[in-house]
Amino acid sequence: MSSDLQDQDFTDELEHDEELWNPGHRACAGCGPALAMKYITEAAGENTIISQPTGCMEVVSTPYPESSWGTSYIHNIFENGASVASGIEAAYKAFDRRDPDHLDVQDSDDLNIIAVGGDGATADIGIRALSGMMERGHDVLYIMYDNEAYMNTGVQRSSQTPFGASTTTSPAGDESIGNDTNKKDMTSIAADHGVEYVATASISNPHDFKQKVEKALEIDGPKFLHVYSPCPVGWSYESSKTVELAELAVETGLFPVFEMEDGEITSVNKISDRKPVREWLEKQGRFKHLFDGEEPSEEAIEELQTWIDERAEDLGLDA
Amino acid sequence: MAKAEQNPSEEQKVMKGTSAVARGVMAANPDVVSAYPITPQTGVVEKLSDLVADGELDSEFIKVDSEFNAASTCIGASAAGARAFSATSSQGLKLMSEPLFTAAGMRLPIVMAVANRSLSAPLSIWADHTDAFAERDGGMMQFHAEDVQEAIDHVLMGFRVAEQVNLPVLSNFDGFILTHVQEPADIPTEEEVSEFLPPRDPEYTLDPSDPKTMGAFARPEHWTEARYEIQRAMEESKDVWAKTVEEFKEIFGRDYTEYNGMLDTYHGDADYRLVALGSMCGTIRKVIDEYRAEGVDVGLIRPRVHRPFPTEELREALGDAEAVGVLTKEMSPGYESALAGEIKGTLYHAENQPPIKSFVVGMAGRDITASDIGAMIEETMEASAPMAFDEQESWPQLREELLADGGD
Amino acid sequence: MSESEDPYENLTITTGAVVEPNTSRVNKTGSWRQFKPVINVDACIACGQCDTYCPDQAAKPVEGEDYYGFDLDYCKGCGICEEVCPTDAIDMIREEK
Numbered sequence: 001m002s003s004d005l006q007d008q009d010f011t012d013e014l015e016h017d018e019e020l021w022n023p024g025h026r027a028c029a030g031c032g033p034a035l036a037m038k039y040i041t042e043a044a045g046e047n048t049i050i051s052q053p054t055g056c057m058e059v060v061s062t063p064y065p066e067s068s069w070g071t072s073y074i075h076n077i078f079e080n081g082a083s084v085a086s087g088i089e090a091a092y093k094a095f096d097r098r099d100p101d102h103l104d105v106q107d108s109d110d111l112n113i114i115a116v117g118g119d120g121a122t123a124d125i126g127i128r129a130l131s132g133m134m135e136r137g138h139d140v141l142y143i144m145y146d147n148e149a150y151m152n153t154g155v156q157r158s159s160q161t162p163f164g165a166s167t168t169t170s171p172a173g174d175e176s177i178g179n180d181t182n183k184k185d186m187t188s189i190a191a192d193h194g195v196e197y198v199a200t201a202s203i204s205n206p207h208d209f210k211q212k213v214e215k216a217l218e219i220d221g222p223k224f225l226h227v228y229s230p231c232p233v234g235w236s237y238e239s240s241k242t243v244e245l246a247e248l249a250v251e252t253g254l255f256p257v258f259e260m261e262d263g264e265i266t267s268v269n270k271i272s273d274r275k276p277v278r279e280w281l282e283k284q285g286r287f288k289h290l291f292d293g294e295e296p297s298e299e300a301i302e303e304l305q306t307w308i309d310e311r312a313e314d315l316g317l318d319a
Numbered sequence: 320m321a322k323a324e325q326n327p328s329e330e331q332k333v334m335k336g337t338s339a340v341a342r343g344v345m346a347a348n349p350d351v352v353s354a355y356p357i358t359p360q361t362g363v364v365e366k367l368s369d370l371v372a373d374g375e376l377d378s379e380f381i382k383v384d385s386e387f388n389a390a391s392t393c394i395g396a397s398a399a400g401a402r403a404f405s406a407t408s409s410q411g412l413k414l415m416s417e418p419l420f421t422a423a424g425m426r427l428p429i430v431m432a433v434a435n436r437s438l439s440a441p442l443s444i445w446a447d448h449t450d451a452f453a454e455r456d457g458g459m460m461q462f463h464a465e466d467v468q469e470a471i472d473h474v475l476m477g478f479r480v481a482e483q484v485n486l487p488v489l490s491n492f493d494g495f496i497l498t499h500v501q502e503p504a505d506i507p508t509e510e511e512v513s514e515f516l517p518p519r520d521p522e523y524t525l526d527p528s529d530p531k532t533m534g535a536f537a538r539p540e541h542w543t544e545a546r547y548e549i550q551r552a553m554e555e556s557k558d559v560w561a562k563t564v565e566e567f568k569e570i571f572g573r574d575y576t577e578y579n580g581m582l583d584t585y586h587g588d589a590d591y592r593l594v595a596l597g598s599m600c601g602t603i604r605k606v607i608d609e610y611r612a613e614g615v616d617v618g619l620i621r622p623r624v625h626r627p628f629p630t631e632e633l634r635e636a637l638g639d640a641e642a643v644g645v646l647t648k649e650m651s652p653g654y655e656s657a658l659a660g661e662i663k664g665t666l667y668h669a670e671n672q673p674p675i676k677s678f679v680v681g682m683a684g685r686d687i688t689a690s691d692i693g694a695m696i697e698e699t700m701e702a703s704a705p706m707a708f709d710e711q712e713s714w715p716q717l718r719e720e721l722l723a724d725g726g727d
Numbered sequence: 728m729s730e731s732e733d734p735y736e737n738l739t740i741t742t743g744a745v746v747e748p749n750t751s752r753v754n755k756t757g758s759w760r761q762f763k764p765v766i767n768v769d770a771c772i773a774c775g776q777c778d779t780y781c782p783d784q785a786a787k788p789v790e791g792e793d794y795y796g797f798d799l800d801y802c803k804g805c806g807i808c809e810e811v812c813p814t815d816a817i818d819m820i821r822e823e824k
Contacts, residue, residue: 005765006823010796014787016752023784023801024751029759030805034782049525051395061751064541064744065735067532068751072525074398075534076421080391083383087351087395087403088525090379094350094401097377102518103400105526129391132384206779232805240806240819243780426743485742523745532746541735545744 020046020070026060030239032229032246033057033118035203036145037068040116043213046071048112049088053081053121056152056231057145079125082133085115085140112217113139119146119160123186134193134222141216141223144186147231155234155286159184162254163304165286167234172289177300182307190224191263198260202228204246208257208269228255236285248280253312254304270319274312277305331503336467336492337362339504340406340432343471345376346512347430347478350401353381353392355411358444359494360434363406378404386411390418390429397427398533400524402478405429408494409436409450416454419487423458423549425534428481428488428519432474435597435648436494437683445684446494447648448596451625452657454489458549460556461626463596464492465583467502469623472573475512479563482519484556486549491625493598495684507571515570553627557581560624581629582636586611586618590641591699594620594633594662599646599680599687606692617696628661634669637662644699645677646692655712674702677712685716756783760804762819768794770816777808777817 016023020041027034037057041048048071052058058075061068076084092108115133117126122144133140149167150156157170161179166172170179190198197219201209209227216223230246232239249255250269254277257269278301281287290297312318334342341363344352352371354364370376379396383389386407393403407415412433422429437443438450451461462477464470470492477488492498507515523531537545557579564580567573577583585604589611595603600621610617620636622629637643647658654660659677666672678695681687694715719726734753764777764786771794777786778795785802788795794816797808809817 005818005820008765008796009799010789011799013789013792014796014798015790016784016787016798019749019784021784022749022751023798024754024756025783026754026756027782029782029803030807031782035780038782038784046530047527049399049527059536062532062535062746064535064537064545065738065741065746066751066754067535067746067748069532070530070749072527072530073532073534073748074395074525075536076391076394076425077417080388080394080418083388083391084395084398086381086388087353087392087397087401088399089395090351090353090381090392091396091399091401091403094377094379094396095399098350100350100518102520103524103526104528105400105524106528111527128384129388132388135384136382238806240810242782242805242807243811424743522742530748532748533743535744535746537744541738541740541744544740548740548742 022068022070024066025068026063027056028233028239030232030242032203032231032242033145033147034060036227036229037116039203039206039210040114040143040213041071043210044071044112044114044217047110048072048114051081051085051088051115053117053126054078055118055121057116057118059152078121080129081115081117081121081126082140082142083129085113086133086136086138089113089138089140112141114141114143116143116145119144119148120150120158123159123184131193134190134195134224137221139220141213141225143225143227145227145229147229147234149234151231151234163307164281164290164300166289167286177296178289186226187224187260191260195222195224196262197223200226200228200255200257202246202250202255202257204243204250212259237283241283245280245283248275248283251275252277252280253308253317254280256311256315256317258315265315268315268317271317272319274318277301277308330505332506333501333503335362336470336497336500336502337434338366339467339506340470340474340492341366341370342506343474344404345370346507346509347402347475347516348509349378349404351381351393351396351403352378352405353383353389353396353403354405354407355383355386355389357386357408357411359436359498360406360408360411360432362498363432363434386414387418390415390422393429394418394422394425394427397422397429398425398525400519400521400526402519403429404431406432406434408434409438412450412454413438416457419454419459420457422487424546426485426552428485430474430477430481430488430490432470433489433491434494434498435491443683446496447682447684448491449649451489451491452649455626455657459487459489459626461489461491462624463622464490464497465598465600465621467497467500468504468573470497471504471506472567472575475507475516476563476567479516480556480559483559484552486552486556491597496598505571511570515566557627575623578629578632578636581622581624581632583621583623584619584636587620587636589618590616591644591696592618592620592637592640593644593646593696593699594622595646596622596625596658599648602687602689603646603692606689606696610693610696615696628665630665633662633665637666637673638669638671640673642699642702643673643675644695645675646680646695647677648681650679659712674704674706676702679712679714680716691715755800756803757800760802760822762804762806763799763822764797764802764808764817764819766794766796767816770814771795772814774813776811776813780807780811782807
């Protein structure tokens with residue numbers, strides 16, 4: 001490699017303007033959730049309060065006294081991102097009504113309150129807080145960034161870990177094909193709470209994701225978004241492949257992209273020539289035990305494929 | 320000692336303890352109330368719901384899914400700049416424990432009424448102080464009320480001090496004994512309270528006009544200092560509390576100023592001094608009267624505030640006693656009751672160390688009778704140092720015949 | 728490129744450890760990098776895909792030019808930009824330090 005390329009450096013000729021998700025955060029190289037945070041802040045803008053439960057994105061963004069956030073931001077604990085957001089929303093309702101001149105607070109009409117949690121903090125330990133937030137009808141957008149395991153603590157299995165994935169608590173072994181459950185369907189759970197707008201999105205399509213964030217923020221009441229965000233460390237793939245793997249999850253139907261309004265599916269990102277899930281699996285170290293040629297592995301791949309096919313049919317995913 | 324009159328005066332109303340506390344909360348005019356039902360606290364939540372439903376109180380009332388999220392929503396509301404209130408008991412307080420410790424660390428002045436009740440197992444709905452003591456080390460200020468009037472007033476004074484020192488408050492009052500009693504009490508009006516309690520003026524809010532990041536994690540080089548600030552705030556709160564009880568007396572006439580508002584005494588210079596928290600002190604006073612009539616010099620020292628701990632005040636109030644008897648409704652299995660241990664620790668470097676006997680009584684609502692108290696007075700009078708560990712504390716109400724092998 | 732002094736020498740802990748926004752830029756994550764992205768300025772069509780998909784806000788238009796460059800203060804060298812570039816204008820090269 002020529003030395004002039006080694007010396008190429010435009011650092012001082014670039015501008016960071018108005019970023020609300022700032023560089024200097026400590027997310028791993030190629031982090032999918034870090035992309036989700038970028039898109040959320042770009043779509044929501046500065047008139048936003050973010051409530052974030054404990055997890056990777058909290059830890060990488062807020063080592064005291066630093067913050068990567070340009071918006072208002074609060075982290076409390078692992079299982080209450082949704083209820084902290086509920087409390088903030090209730091406070092602003094009270095402020096609106098009472099017009100406290102001692103507090104310099106704005107009208108809640110122009111304010112976005114967003115809770116952003118990982119899959120564990122949302123679908124597992126935080127589901128009580130989320131259920132309460134949705135059921136009571138708080139004007140909060142909840143976004144679950146899904147990297148399919150507890151990555152912050154070292155890749156333990158969550159209810160969003162796909163079938164067959166080897167994690168540190170669902171390791172593959174002579175008596176184990178890895179995780180033995182399919183992903184819990186959070187969109188149906190949200191929709192069954194009567195949430196008006198529920199959607200999925202992938203970091204591989206930021207335009208679509210940001211549009212959904214913007215659309216959700218126009219709606220009064222609770223909203224739920226599930227955004228797919230691959231983790232190079234936890235899934236064991238090269239950091240450059242994050243967008244590709246997110247896209248492949250969509251193209252195989254492992255992660256269908258759709259919208260639900262008032263409990264009905266109103267739009268589906270149709271897929272022509274849906275790829276077999278095998279193409280997505282074989283690119284990740286967490287599934288490598290499925291490709292060692294032995295008998296139970298084929299069954300496991302088939303089981304995951306069947307689950308995907310059935311969901312695809314329910315959703316009308318195939319073009 | 321400001322005690323409620325037996326017959327209500329014109330300003331006083333007779334109502335259930337929980338309703339009276341709710342009326343007091345209304346006068347503090349919180350922006351957000353978030354609470355979940357649990358016996359024996361439920362009446363507070365129900366009454367506040369009624370007040371909101373009838374338009375008498377325009378707080379946002381969040382009908383939460385759990386005590387866990389009652390505390391969590393209060394944290395969100397308080398961080399946004401709101402005055403937030405909740406109430407709970409026992410298991411509910413346990414469920415709040417995790418967020419409450421963070422409320423202290425994030426310096427959010429949430430005020431809670433805690434209707435004290437035992438902790439499971441076995442399940443029991445009846446009063447003792449094991450719930451409050453289990454949260455002792457979280458950084459929440461803790462007060463204990465002897466009667467309904469104090470339960471009301473402690474909540475109001477709690478807001479006043481909490482919002483100055485930025486710490487949460489647990490205002491304890493005994494389940495059933497105070498929550499379900501019909502007692503005459505002065506219910507402060509919103510006008511009176513607004514003179515005493517100005518609107519909350521937080522240093523930081525979450526408003527996007529001045530964005531902040533709250534709840535950052537701290538590395539080892541900063542954590543100790545961040546958490547030590549709670550200790551400093553607790554120390555500072557003693558002065559603030561002393562001023563608060565003075566201001567309260569000026570506006571409302573009720574005098575809680577003894578020992579800087581930390582202790583309340585009854586014949587506090589007697590030879591033999593009992594120490595106890597909360598409602599059992601009503602019975603203790605009557606028994607003290609009987610013993611004094613027979614020439615026994617016995618008195619009562621009642622901590623009104625348990626956190627911050629009234630260290631200097633207790634040294635002064637107990638140091639020259641012949642002997643001290645600590646009557647407490649909590650236990651610390653494997654050692655001795657926490658209150659007894661704390662009082663001994665307090666006196667260790669004081670000039671004098673009177674002998675101390677402690678008594679675990681009134682657990683899970685077991686009645687503390689006059690004769691129980693008489694027996695404990697007599698045992699306290701016998702106390703002399705040194706004592707073996709198993710002589711220090713006893714369970715005078717224990718029914719040994721119910722224990723396996725008769726307790727052997 | 729990287730600062731060696733402790734930026735928090737004179738820190739005073741705020742009430743509740745509240746933090747000012749936009750303050751993580753002091754942390755120059757470029758030091759993590761093993762591979763560095765380089766751009767062929769002639770092949771770059773300034774589509775901005777690298778910027779869109781950079782988790783570290785490190786791919787930006789170069790001021791006054793019609794191509795993109797990389798902020799080496801923050802680029803962690805993940806290589807996503809190379810993958811998403813539609814004209815193969817970006818190469819990841821092992822960085823000589």
